[in-house]
Amino acid sequence: MIAAAATAFLDALDPAQRTTATAPFDTPDRSEWVYVPAQRPGLPLRDMTERQRELAYEILRAGLSERAFAEARQIMSREREGRTIHPLSYYFRVFGDPAGAGPWGFSASGHHVVVNLTVVGDTVAGTPQFLGAEPAMIVSGPDAGLRFLPFEEDLARDLLGGLDDARREVAIVSDVAPDNILTRNDPVADPAVLPKGLSYADLTNDQQALLERLIQHYLTRLLPSVADASWQRLGDAGLDPVTFSWAGSTERGIGNKHYYAVQGPTFILEYDNTQDDGNHIHSVWRDLERDWGTDLLKAHYASGH
Numbered sequence: 001m002i003a004a005a006a007t008a009f010l011d012a013l014d015p016a017q018r019t020t021a022t023a024p025f026d027t028p029d030r031s032e033w034v035y036v037p038a039q040r041p042g043l044p045l046r047d048m049t050e051r052q053r054e055l056a057y058e059i060l061r062a063g064l065s066e067r068a069f070a071e072a073r074q075i076m077s078r079e080r081e082g083r084t085i086h087p088l089s090y091y092f093r094v095f096g097d098p099a100g101a102g103p104w105g106f107s108a109s110g111h112h113v114v115v116n117l118t119v120v121g122d123t124v125a126g127t128p129q130f131l132g133a134e135p136a137m138i139v140s141g142p143d144a145g146l147r148f149l150p151f152e153e154d155l156a157r158d159l160l161g162g163l164d165d166a167r168r169e170v171a172i173v174s175d176v177a178p179d180n181i182l183t184r185n186d187p188v189a190d191p192a193v194l195p196k197g198l199s200y201a202d203l204t205n206d207q208q209a210l211l212e213r214l215i216q217h218y219l220t221r222l223l224p225s226v227a228d229a230s231w232q233r234l235g236d237a238g239l240d241p242v243t244f245s246w247a248g249s250t251e252r253g254i255g256n257k258h259y260y261a262v263q264g265p266t267f268i269l270e271y272d273n274t275q276d277d278g279n280h281i282h283s284v285w286r287d288l289e290r291d292w293g294t295d296l297l298k299a300h301y302a303s304g305h
Contacts, residue, residue, distance in 0.1 A: 009056055034185050045092070059108070098119070127286055128285070133148030171245060174248070194263050197244050258278070270282075
């Protein structure tokens with residue numbers, strides 16, 4: 001389905017557009033990504049016809065869950081015009097040939113939405129993946145009170161609020177939240193930069209269930225089959241070493257800057273709401289084995305392809 005959507009998109013482009021929108025699968029910058037306002041490689045939405053944009057969005061729809069696709073489109077449509085940010089400043093790029101037999105990839109990248117897909121045979125890898133929002137909550141006008149990515153915050157607060165004092169003291173690693181996600185946009189995420197916090201093994205059963213819900217909320221940004229496979233891999237690696245850490249204010253509302261991280265043997269989740277006086281969200285899911293399809297490609301090439 002993803003391959004068909006990518007092929008339909010490419011077939012709708014003229015030769016010049018197709019050149020801009022494509023690159024060899026092994027192009028060196030395939031693992032470079034940014035989530036700040038900036039020009040990127042690829043074909044921007046503003047240089048597409050309305051029909052071409054619809055086909056570009058269909059690739060996102062094919063690679064994401066219904067919920068995550070709706071969230072991504074909401075974020076993209078709400079970016080502020082009149083600045084370097086614009087609703088059509090999102091760049092789409094296809095790596096390799098989605099109609100062929102070899103590995104291929106796709107990226108949609110702009111301010112606060114970065115989706116990277118790597119497809120090897122019938123298997124899809126979907127990280128690094130980034131969603132953010134500025135503002136996190138609209139404070140005036142007809143949409144006042146509208147929140148973006150609310151469950152990224154609410155599920156973590158449910159977990160934090162359910163901790164007893166002793167566990168809470170371990171989970172809260174600092175009264176001051178970092179200014180940004182600590183793994184930044186590095187091609188390879190470094191777990192060593194993250195605080196450890198409170199381990200899954202040291203939680204009660206109810207608290208473990210809350211942490212599992214938070215993790216699965218990030219995983220279910222992707223198609224159910226991919227999310228289920230990702231959850232299975234986490235379980236195979238063991239959940240006991242997974243840690244949850246919180247920094248910054250524990251109070252709700254604008255002005256209360258906060259951050260959390262969840263990390264395990266195979267993955268990292270990070271969230272911050274610190275910029276613009278705590279009204280600007282960043283959230284990222286990194287797979288330490290499968291970012292950019294790394295382990296899939298190793299297996300693919302090791303099998304003689």
